[in-house]
Amino acid sequence: MLVTLLGTGCPQCHPARLGPASLVRAGNTSVLIDCGSGVTQRLVAAGSSGAALDAVLFTHLHSDHVVDLYQLIVSSWHQGRDRPQRIFGPLGTRAFADGLMEVWRAEREARIQYEARPSVAAFDLDVVEFEEGAMLDEAGVRISAFRVDHGPVRPTFGFLFETADCQVAFSGDTTVCDNLVRWAGGVDLLVHECFIHREMVAQRVMRSEVGLRNVAAYHTLSSEVGKVASRAGARMLALHHFVPLMFDRDALLAEVRADYTGPIVVGEDLVSIDAVRRAVTFEDLRLGLG
Ligand SMILES: [Zn+2]
Numbered sequence: 265m266l267v268t269l270l271g272t273g274c275p276q277c278h279p280a281r282l283g284p285a286s287l288v289r290a291g292n293t294s295v296l297i298d299c300g301s302g303v304t305q306r307l308v309a310a311g312s313s314g315a316a317l318d319a320v321l322f323t324h325l326h327s328d329h330v331v332d333l334y335q336l337i338v339s340s341w342h343q344g345r346d347r348p349q350r351i352f353g354p355l356g357t358r359a360f361a362d363g364l365m366e367v368w369r370a371e372r373e374a375r376i377q378y379e380a381r382p383s384v385a386a387f388d389l390d391v392v393e394f395e396e397g398a399m400l401d402e403a404g405v406r407i408s409a410f411r412v413d414h415g416p417v418r419p420t421f422g423f424l425f426e427t428a429d430c431q432v433a434f435s436g437d438t439t440v441c442d443n444l445v446r447w448a449g450g451v452d453l454l455v456h457e458c459f460i461h462r463e464m465v466a467q468r469v470m471r472s473e474v475g476l477r478n479v480a481a482y483h484t485l486s487s488e489v490g491k492v493a494s495r496a497g498a499r500m501l502a503l504h505h506f507v508p509l510m511f512d513r514d515a516l517l518a519e520v521r522a523d524y525t526g527p528i529v530v531g532e533d534l535v536s537i538d539a540v541r542r543a544v545t546f547e548d549l550r551l552g553l554g
């Protein structure tokens with residue numbers, strides 16, 4: 265199972281870290297988790313595309329995780345997609361998707377008529393709203409959703425991907441959460457969000473104390489994420505969804521290593537992690553983790 269971190273960012277903006285999105289490839293199956301800003305460009309850079317996706321999953325409906333859904337749909341059509349896009353999300357996803365399609369309906373209908381392409385199936389959305397438990401099981405890949413704790417944003421989910429030889433868990437946006445530790449128990453790879461509290465001090469001019477406290481309270485602090493991975497018994501840990509976007513990588517790695525002895529990937533956009541072969545690929549780097 266190959267996991268590519270397409271966007272390791274958050275609502276803040278930096279060209280090196282685009283919005284939250286991850287691509288999972290297992291066998292012939294390609295699944296996208298979240299549609300952060302820039303996801304369509306990152307998919308192509310990763311050697312995939314919106315046209316190639318078998319499913320899109322949403323962890324929750326915070327804007328940074330869904331904002332590029334329409335761009336994904338339109339670019340998939342331009343890429344020759346000739347089948348509906350399947351979208352799995354929490355309660356509210358259908359209303360969100362319907363509203364989004366309605367906003368662009370007149371523009372889309374004019375474009376479809378003018379461009380006269382052979383298929384418009386890419387604009388058909390097959391939306392499934394899920395609860396905790398098994399969500400999708402096909403082509404040797406089983407995907408389950410589990411509830412996490414993102415404060416007032418309910419429901420928010422993480423995901424567990426399972427194949428015959430591999431398990432990978434994604435945290436979604438969450439504070440420390442026992443349910444995540446349970447579902448991620450013994451996984452080959454845990455992909456987890458990370459809030460770097462000390463780096464936020466410099467941003468206090470832009471944030472109130474109460475605002476900073478609120479945001480920290482529904483994320484997992486860098487001082488906690490290694491403990492979470494250890495408690496879960498995860499065999500590898502990859503960090504993404506960094507708040508803030510820019511930080512001292514060495515300090516973060518040292519902090520997490522104090523609590524977790526397995527391999528740690530401080531994520532970058534377009535880093536790929538092979539959870540079966542235990543290998544990391546980034547630009548020209550090929551790293552075996554043993
Ligand atoms: Zn987020």
Ligand SMILES: [Zn+2]
Pocket residue numbers: 324326414417437
């Ligand atoms: Zn969120």
